[in-house]
Amino acid sequence: MAQSIQSHRKDEHVFLAEKYFQAAASAGFDQVRLLHNPLPELAVADVSVRPSLFGWRWPFFINAMTGGSAQTQALNAQLAAVAAACDLAIASGSQSVAIREPALAGSFTVLREHAPSAFILGNLGADADAAALHRAVAMLDADAIELHLNAVQELVMPEGDRDFHWLANLQRLVAESPVPVVVKEVGFGMTREALARLRQAGVHVVDLGGRGGTNFVTIENARRPDRDYAYLADFGQTTVESLLEAQGCGMAVIATGGVRTPLDVLKALRLGAGAVGISGLILHWLIQDGQAATIARLSAWQAQLPALMAAVGAQDLAALRHVPVVLSPALEAYARQRNLALP
Structure with a gap:
């Protein structure tokens, strides 16, 4: 059977995400300084990095990436194995394609097959109906579900939607x-x-999904014959700007977009994130170096994060929120113009 446009697009997304991967992200973490404490008075063994969100063990997770084709089924199987080995939560890519084409469901169910005990988040668009949501949850035996907002991506996508009446449906x-x-x-x-x-x-x-990591303008524009939306490549708020926007929002916050190091995770947590999502970097590791190397790198992050917490004198994530932080003049100006509370 011929591959559908929607399924083929999933393969294109993976190829283009890797093609345009940037080792140095532009999510704003370089504009945030955690001040060094020369007297942390804390041992690494006494640090807890356990977040309050969903009862997870670690405050970072493998966020939504892929599914919907034979190629992405293989990638999802490997991603799930990584999640299981590292005891990390994992989110599926959009399951909408499998709702339309049930034969593709196997490219998503491999997540549960290879990570039977993991906390798994399903994924649908904000325009999904209740029946689709229930099918997506059942497909993965999901513990939670992401409903994604992607108006800019849809506008640039050659076959994208043009109706973004989402709020009432989300409710x-x-x-x-x-x-x-x-x-x-x-x-x-x-x-x-x-x-x-x-x-x-x-x-x-909410997952803030900030600019600075995987860029869906660049990806979808590469699929357009005239490449005529390149001027939107830097559109939107960075991950750090979004974290400033979220100060005091009254919801649990996940920060995703352009996370490249454990220090980026630490900074996001300091700025109010309850957890941090990582997508493009893990996909890059997996494609370039394989499953074992990806597990080894994430295991190293799990060892380094408590060490960094101890270095700044934070015994847990609540204490981390009180570590002194200095923002760049550009970030401070952004917060001032937007009348945002400084963290």
Whole structure:
């Protein structure tokens, strides 16, 4: 049977995400300084990095990437094996293609097959109906589900949607979902105003999905004959700007976008994230170096994060929120112009 446009697009996304991967991200973490404490008075063994979100063991996880084709089924199997080996939560790529084409469900169910005990998040678009949500959760025996916001991606996508009436539908889905819902941007960030509207709609957990990591303008524009949307490549709020927007938002916050080091994780947690999602970097490791090397690198992060916490004198994530931080003049100006509380 011929591969559908939607399924082929999943393979294109993986190819283009790796082609345009940037080792040095532009998510704003370089504009945040954690001040060194020469007297931390703390041992690494006494540090807890356990987040309050979902009862996870670690405050970072493998965020949404792929699924929907034979190639991505193999990648999902490896990603799930990595999650299982490192005791990390993992999110699926969008399952919408498998809702339309049930024969592709195996490219997603491999997540549960290879990570039977992992916390798995399903994934659908914000326009999904309740029936699709229930099918997506059942497909993965999912513990939670991400509902993604991707208006800019859809605009640049040659075959993308053009109707973005999402808020009322999100409110219905949050109320009807059998599992917790995470409303997630895909890489263009969020504003204080949008966060307030999501909270009013009953949303309890948001993934800010900031600019600076995988760039869906660049990816979708590469699929356009005239490459005519290149000027939107730096559109949106960075991950760090989005974290500033989220100060005091009253919801649990996940920070995703351009995370490259354990220090980036530490900075995101200091700025208010309850957990940190990593996607493009892990995909890059997996494609370039394989499953064993990816497990080894994530295991190293798990060893380094408590060490970094001890170095700044933070025994747990609550204490980390009080570590002194200095923002660059550009970030400070952003916060001032937006009338945002400084962290």
